[in-house]
Amino acid sequence: MIFERLIFRKHLEEGEKILYSVHKHWVVIFKPVIEIAFFGFLIPWGLYMAGFNKPVFFWMAVAWSVMAYFRFLYVFVDWYSNTWLITDMAIITIEWRGIFSNMATRVGYEDIEGVAYEIKGFWPTVLRYGDVILKVMSGNNLFLKSVRAPKRVELAIGRYQELFLHDKEMMDAKGLKALLSQIVVDNMRH
Numbered sequence: 001m002i003f004e005r006l007i008f009r010k011h012l013e014e015g016e017k018i019l020y021s022v023h024k025h026w027v028v029i030f031k032p033v034i035e036i037a038f039f040g041f042l043i044p045w046g047l048y049m050a051g052f053n054k055p056v057f058f059w060m061a062v063a064w065s066v067m068a069y070f071r072f073l074y075v076f077v078d079w080y081s082n083t084w085l086i087t088d089m090a091i092i093t094i095e096w097r098g099i100f101s102n103m104a105t106r107v108g109y110e111d112i113e114g115v116a117y118e119i120k121g122f123w124p125t126v127l128r129y130g131d132v133i134l135k136v137m138s139g140n141n142l143f144l145k146s147v148r149a150p151k152r153v154e155l156a157i158g159r160y161q162e163l164f165l166h167d168k169e170m171m172d173a174k175g176l177k178a179l180l181s182q183i184v185v186d187n188m189r190h
Contacts, residue, residue, distance in 0.1 A: 008085055011092050011104045020156045022084040025129035025148040029079045033072065040068020074099075084132075084144055084153075086160055091134065093142055109164040111137050115157045117150035 004021050005012075012018070044061035081096035091112070093105045112134065119130035130150040134142040134157070147153055 004085075007081075008083075008092075008094065011085065011094060011106075012087065013089060017088045018085050019088055019160055020086040020153075022086065022132065022144060022147055022153050024079060024082060024144070024146045025127065026079075027123070027127055027129060028146045029075055032075045036068050036072045036075070040071065041065055082144075084134075086157060088160070088164065091157065093134075093144070105142065107134065107136055107142065109161040110168075112157070112161055113137055115154045117147075117154050119150060 004018055008018065044064040048057050048061045078096055081094060081102065083094050085092040085094065090109060091107045093107070095103045097103060114135040116133045116135065117130050118133070119125055119128075124130050124146075128150075129146050129148050131143060131145045132147045132150050132153050134144075136142065
């Protein structure tokens with residue numbers, strides 16, 4: 001959570017705490033990582049070891065591997081940064097669109113109508129990933145596809161929404177009680 005607080009702190013309000021973060025399943029980046037490993041490391045270093053061991057081929061393999069490493073970092077950051085942050089105040093959806101571009105949407109717990117999830121297919125059932133849908137009162141439903149453990153995400157959002165609304169009701173009740181007490185005190189003085 002400390003790592004996430006550092007990365008996503010620009011999206012948080014003062015004093016807001018991340019209670020749960022929702023990321024896509026690792027299977028989403030499995031294919032790109034395998035391609036990067038094959039084309040970025042295995043082929044250039046395999047050719048170098050197979051007899052192309054001149055200094056020029058060594059430096060070509062190094063340069064190619066460095067580019068592959070940066071591509072891997074880009075894929076990993078893209079995967080990790082497309083997330084939903086469930087905080088003690090709201091749900092923040094973050095979509096990373098590139099190194100200098102991201103979009104965040106804040107949805108208050110009082111604006112959430114419900115949460116649903118769908119697991120569709122053999123591999124999603126076996127590997128326990130699916131899509132989560134956040135139903136918002138405005139009618140603009142929010143989707144996060146290929147989420148790890150979607151049922152757990154649905155239950156967490158429901159639990160934190162219930163806690164937030166209960167705390168809000170208690171604060172409202174205390175405020176109303178204080179207001180009524182003040183009115184009674186003022187009327188007794190007159």
